[in-house]
Amino acid sequence: MALLLQQVNLFGRAYNKLDLSNDNVTFYESGSEAYEALRKGFNKRINRYPKLIALCSNTQGVVEAIQYAAKNNLPVTVKSGGHCMEGFSCNDGGMVINLSLLNKLSMPDSKTLSVEPACLLKTIYETLIPKAKYLPGGSCQSVAIGGLALGGGYGLMSRNYGLTCDSLLEATMVTASGKVVNTKDDPELLWALKGGGNGNFGVVTQMKFKVQKAPASMISFKFRSKNTTVENAVETCRQWFERSATLPLTCFSAFIFNGRTTYILLTNTGKNNASVNEFIDYFKAGSTKFSKGNPLPLGRALKAYYGESRPVTFKNASAGLYKDFTEIESVIGMVFALVKKKPGILYQVNTLGGVINSPEQEAASAFPHRQCAYFSELQAYWDSEQATQGFLDHFELIQQQFTAAGIRAQYRNYPDINFTNWGQLYYGKNLDRLLALKRRYDPGNTFSGPQTLTI
Numbered sequence: 284m285a286l287l288l289q290q291v292n293l294f295g296r297a298y299n300k301l302d303l304s305n306d307n308v309t310f311y312e313s314g315s316e317a318y319e320a321l322r323k324g325f326n327k328r329i330n331r332y333p334k335l336i337a338l339c340s341n342t343q344g345v346v347e348a349i350q351y352a353a354k355n356n357l358p359v360t361v362k363s364g365g366h367c368m369e370g371f372s373c374n375d376g377g378m379v380i381n382l383s384l385l386n387k388l389s390m391p392d393s394k395t396l397s398v399e400p401a402c403l404l405k406t407i408y409e410t411l412i413p414k415a416k417y418l419p420g421g422s423c424q425s426v427a428i429g430g431l432a433l434g435g436g437y438g439l440m441s442r443n444y445g446l447t448c449d450s451l452l453e454a455t456m457v458t459a460s461g462k463v464v465n466t467k468d469d470p471e472l473l474w475a476l477k478g479g480g481n482g483n484f485g486v487v488t489q490m491k492f493k494v495q496k497a498p499a500s501m502i503s504f505k506f507r508s509k510n511t512t513v514e515n516a517v518e519t520c521r522q523w524f525e526r527s528a529t530l531p532l533t534c535f536s537a538f539i540f541n542g543r544t545t546y547i548l549l550t551n552t553g554k555n556n557a558s559v560n561e562f563i564d565y566f567k568a569g570s571t572k573f574s575k576g577n578p579l580p581l582g583r584a585l586k587a588y589y590g591e592s593r594p595v596t597f598k599n600a601s602a603g604l605y606k607d608f609t610e611i612e613s614v615i616g617m618v619f620a621l622v623k624k625k626p627g628i629l630y631q632v633n634t635l636g637g638v639i640n641s642p643e644q645e646a647a648s649a650f651p652h653r654q655c656a657y658f659s660e661l662q663a664y665w666d667s668e669q670a671t672q673g674f675l676d677h678f679e680l681i682q683q684q685f686t687a688a689g690i691r692a693q694y695r696n697y698p699d700i701n702f703t704n705w706g707q708l709y710y711g712k713n714l715d716r717l718l719a720l721k722r723r724y725d726p727g728n729t730f731s732g733p734q735t736l737t738i
């Protein structure tokens with residue numbers, strides 16, 4: 284590779300920068316501290332080593348990086364916030380376009396947010412909420428808007444406000460040939476980027492979202508039952524499905540089982556109606572610990588769900604989207620027995636539905652799982668490297684139960700490297716339409732890597 288220059292970097296240390304760098308893009312190769320820092324993602328379990336990292340300062344930098352990759356036959360992956368749970372925003376031996384400097388946001392008017400892809404949710408919430416505005420997104424503070432919106436994006440208020448991608452009005456993208464395009468000129472591209480856009484067609488460098496009036500406050504209720512048997516956990520889960528189905532759209536709820544304890548979370552940004560009160564009374568009666576928070580101003584309430592911002596070692600993946608409990612009834616006992624066998628693993632199911640399930644949103648976006656009112660996930664956390672394989676094997680065993688139950692819908696933002704028919708699972712009926720767009724925007728499969736659309 285070309286000559287190296289010594290400089291003082293953003294991180295305040297000496298680093299090596301390739302001499303083909305300029306104001307638009309800085310290229311790094313291995314052996315430098317900056318390369319190491321930029322290479323890493325949120326999941327410490329996953330380490331990939333690209334040949335080159337292109338740290339772009341603007342859209343022109345992305346164009347130049349892609350042109351360089353094309354000349355040098357380097358496959359390209361794109362990284363905004365680096366939170367992909369399977370590390371798909373990095374690669375081995377190719378080029379990673381790192382967008383972490385593209386993190387700015389502005390409000391051209393009171394109804395619109397213009398934002399660069401690496402802007403973190405925390406920044407977005409803390410900008411919008413003091414203005415009484417809201418963009419529905421996930422709860423984790425350090426997830427970036429780029430990956431979140433391109434794969435869908437659900438959170439505590441999605442039942443009332445839609446998925447993040449449903450608010451996407453416009454995007455600028457650099458294609459595989461280095462051309463800058465805007466979705467204003469191609470509604471089909473806008474459709475695809477709303478749920479089908481993670482790393483498939485090009486590099487999104489600018490996004491425009493509609494913002495909505497924020498709810499003033501949110502209240503949280505937590506129900507915990509310790510030392511739960513598998514049978515009791517299954518019954519609590521069944522009841523949770525039944526009772527969460529009638530909650531108003533202002534509510535979000537999650538059911539969690541970690542092998543010993545069941546947790547239920549309920550949040551509400553509206554008034555508690557009769558079905559909310561019945562839900563609370565029912566689960567409170569069966570809980571060993573119940574907590575009712577105070578209604579908090581939205582910004583403060585969301586902070587309680589910001590989560591960890593520093594990288595952790597884990598596996599977290601979609602364990603199916605489904606319409607109701609009957610879809611998992613045949614296997615949930617076995618799933619919970621397996622969860623119980625391996626402390627460190629937990630099963631969680633979250634409410635979707637509401638406005639996510641609207642025919643207009645279904646027609647306007649590539650996110651295909653609108654009829655599913657529930658999204659479930661498996662999570663596993665551990666510390667020692669020696670424990671990794673045991674957790675991964677056990678995780679896979681549990682995933683096989685859902686496959687056996689006939690679960691055929693999975694969420695692209697919670698990928699599992701072991702999904703073999705991932706195209707169908709993530710994109711369902713929209714897969715062929717997305718592949719047609721891939722043919723137009725990336726016929727040479729420049730954007731490639733695990734679980735990236737290829738033709």
Ligand SMILES: Cc1cc2nc3c(=O)[nH]c(=O)nc-3n(C[C@H](O)[C@H](O)[C@H](O)COP(=O)(O)OP(=O)(O)OC[C@H]3O[C@@H](n4cnc5c(N)ncnc54)[C@H](O)[C@@H]3O)c2cc1C
Nearest residue numbers: 363364365366367372421422423427429430436437482487
């Ligand atoms: C702790 C944690 C909490 C989470 N909570 C939620 C949640 O509440 N709700 C929810 O819906 N999801 C949640 N997620 C999942 C999250 O939505 C995805 O991991 C998301 O893809 C992360 O986006 P990113 O830009 O941070 O990640 P990255 O790893 O940078 O990107 C993720 C994927 O999108 C592609 N991509 C990123 N930017 C671009 C771009 N500009 N152009 C083209 N392709 C791009 C990447 O190539 C990669 O395939 C969570 C993830 C974690 C780790």
